[in-house]
Amino acid sequence: MYTNSKAYYQIAMDYLNGINGKETNSDKAYYFFKKSIDELEHPENLNGMGNYYESKGEHFAAHQYHVRAAEKGSGESQLKVADSITYGLPDSSIEI
Numbered sequence: 001m002y003t004n005s006k007a008y009y010q011i012a013m014d015y016l017n018g019i020n021g022k023e024t025n026s027d028k029a030y031y032f033f034k035k036s037i038d039e040l041e042h043p044e045n046l047n048g049m050g051n052y053y054e055s056k057g058e059h060f061a062a063h064q065y066h067v068r069a070a071e072k073g074s075g076e077s078q079l080k081v082a083d084s085i086t087y088g089l090p091d092s093s094i095e096i
Contacts (some may be wrong), residue, residue: 007035016052017071026056043074050077059089 011022012032020025024033031051036045065086069077 003039005036005040005042005045008032008039009042009048012036012048012052016048016055026052041068041072043069043072043077045069046072047074047077050080063089 009032012029012035014022015025015029015032022028029052033045033049036042037049046065049068050062052060053059053065057069063081066074066077066080066084070081072083
């Protein structure tokens with residue numbers, strides 16, 4: 001099955017990081033991460049959305065996406081979930 005999910009993910013990363021000729025734009029990054037996940041819940045897409053929420057300081061939302069990505073095999077998200085369980089979320093009274 002062919003989807004545009006990978007392309008949406010790459011565009012989102014470009015906007016999140018201000019690379020490949022795109023200015024940093026978190027609204028556009030969110031839009032394209034959401035489109036990539038709507039098409040395909042791939043671990044890379046979910047991890048990217050988790051990273052987006054981290055960049056916004058929304059650690060609980062980031063954790064939720066990292067858990068979903070970790071369950072699908074994202075090594076980066078598995079490490080972030082383990083860190084959250086071990087050390088807790090930054091600036092949060094929410095226990096994991």
